Amino acid sequence: MTHVIWQGTWKGRTPNGLEHQRARSIVRPTGGIMRGKFPSRKTGRMVHHEGMLELDAIYHFETSPLVAQYTEQPQTVHYADGPTLRRYTPDFELKLANGESILVEVKPHKFAYEPDTKSKLDKVTKHFEREQRNYVILTDRVLQIEPRLSNLRRIYHLAPRLLPTYLKCVAKLQQTQALFPISLGAAIAPLSHVELDPYSLLLMGLLTCDLNSPLDDSTILILKEENEHAWFRLSDRFGF
DSSP states (O other): OOOOOOOSOOOSOOOOOOOOOOSSOOSSOOTTOOEEEEEOTTTSSEEEEESHHHHHHHHHHHHOTTEEEEEESOOOEEEEETTEEEEEOOSEEEEETTSOEEEEEEOOHHHHTSHHHHHHHHHHHHHHHHTTOEEEEEOHHHHTOTTHHHHHHHHHHHSOSSOOOHHHHHHHHHHHGGGOSEEHHHHHHHHHTTTOOHHHHHHHTSEEOOTTSOOOTTOEEEEOOTTOOOSOOSOTTTTO
């Protein structure tokens, strides 16, 4: 089992967790899959993951301002495979900030395009198209882009356990907007004077930075413009 060590600040209380019962539970661990639980800010509970690639997906969901909530193994559906009905459980369901819902399959690229797996996923995709439901397959080619992944992990763990409210951040930022653009190292002190921190503001999408270079004290933070695109996207087709 993987062990995720929380490096943020615990403040002695927890957010209200979203109640969720996984559609599929592992009865007997098989193979070499590393399974674990992740302490999620967005769900307020421990989120189960199967394999390191799903953990990488979780870091993207947690750090994307476009993803409001998510659940793992949300439901089991039955899709047609010729005359046979087969069972399928997506890995995640995302609730986007714009109200859209996206079902997600996380799969290593080399497995996703094996003939049997590709045939299955093509049938699943057609099933959801008939149901008029959004469905996307995310592979390591999207989820393990470096240094973006390492930067997102670092930002997530350096942010406080409980983020300030969005309205508070917007109000306090108005007092400090003249500072920007500013380096990450130089921003910490002035933001702390108004009870803010750069990592929370990045997670909320109020600040952006270049994720294509390793995050350090020299990383430049920029105020996000109202109509500016999110600092990263996993799927242009579905807008997140």
